[in-house]
Amino acid sequence: MGSLFANLRNGRIQNASDCNRVYSETDGSQAVEKPLEGHTDGVESVAFLPDGKHIVSGSDDGTIGIWDAKTGKLVGEPLRGHTDWIMSIAVSPDGKLIVSGSNDQTIRIWDVKTQRQVGELRGHTDMVRCVAISPNGKYIVSCSSDKTIRIWDLKKGAQAVEPLQGHTARVLWVAISPDGKSIASGSADQTVRIWNAEGILD
Numbered sequence: 758m759g760s761l762f763a764n765l766r767n768g769r770i771q772n773a774s775d776c777n778r779v780y781s782e783t784d785g786s787q788a789v790e791k792p793l794e795g796h797t798d799g800v801e802s803v804a805f806l807p808d809g810k811h812i813v814s815g816s817d818d819g820t821i822g823i824w825d826a827k828t829g830k831l832v833g834e835p836l837r838g839h840t841d842w843i844m845s846i847a848v849s850p851d852g853k854l855i856v857s858g859s860n861d862q863t864i865r866i867w868d869v870k871t872q873r874q875v876g877e878l879r880g881h882t883d884m885v886r887c888v889a890i891s892p893n894g895k896y897i898v899s900c901s902s903d904k905t906i907r908i909w910d911l912k913k914g915a916q917a918v919e920p921l922q923g924h925t926a927r928v929l930w931v932a933i934s935p936d937g938k939s940i941a942s943g944s945a946d947q948t949v950r951i952w953n954a955e956g957i958l959d
Contacts, residue, residue: 793824795831802845806869807852815843815857821867823855836867838874845887849894854911856897858885864899864909878909880916887930891958892937898958900928906942908957921952933958 798817805812811832812824820835821843841860848855854875855867864885866876883902890897896917897909905920906928926945933940937958942950 791829793822793829795822795835796820798842801843804846804848806848807850813846813848813855815846817842819843819859821846821855821857823869823872833872836872836874838865838877839863844885847888847890847897849890850892851894854890854894856888856890858888858899860884862901864888864897866897866911876911876914878914880907880920881905883927886928889931889933891933892935893958896958898931898933898940900931900942902927904928904944906931906940906952908940908954918957923950924948 793812796814796816796818800814800816802815803812810826812826814822814824816822819839819841820837822835823832824830825832839857839859839861843857843859845858846855853869855869857865857867859865862879862881862883862885864878865874867873868875878897881899881901881903885899885901888897888899895911897911898906899909900906904924904927905922907920908917909915910917924942924944924946928942928944930943931940933954938955940952940954942952
């Protein structure tokens with residue numbers, strides 16, 4: 758099932774499906790905009806840029822799209838670099854970077870303005886299921902089917918600490934608390950775990 762993100766300022770909900778659609782918050786059954794069509798396979802993850810005017814999507818076709826939410830058109834060409842499904846995307850708090858996690862076991866970093874890849878992180882030994890960016894924009898947290906959670910220093914392009922281990926099955930989701938002091942993870946082992954990130958994501 759696809760991810761669901763909400764932009765509460767304009768009352769629209771973005772649904773991840775085979776094509777992107779924008780739905781009314783008050784009546785989720787009724788699309789209020791035309792579908793954003795362009796991907797050639799399922800859309801796994803979507804997010805709004807902080808300006809609320811653009812939507813970013815990651816697809817099983819291996820590309821990332823940046824869409825004008827008003828016109829429904831792609832801004833530039835799709836971002837290409839991953840060699841397999843894109844499972845998750847996240848946008849930095851300042852809206853300058855996109856981070857993507859893929860079935861190709863890599864995390865890639867993209868410059869929104871130039872639409873070019875500016876970084877690549879390797880370390881996971883299986884599919885990267887989910888990525889998140891710390892509130893201060895300095896760190897990436899990722900989780901994988903390799904059962905680990907990893908914390909990356911965005912500036913150094915390297916892991917900040919040893920992998921977090923404890924789940925006994927693939928880790929499907931990660932989230933960072935608003936104060937950056939905790940990480941929550943959800944796994945196929947049927948547990949949610951909370952990790953102390955105080956002093957790490959500063």
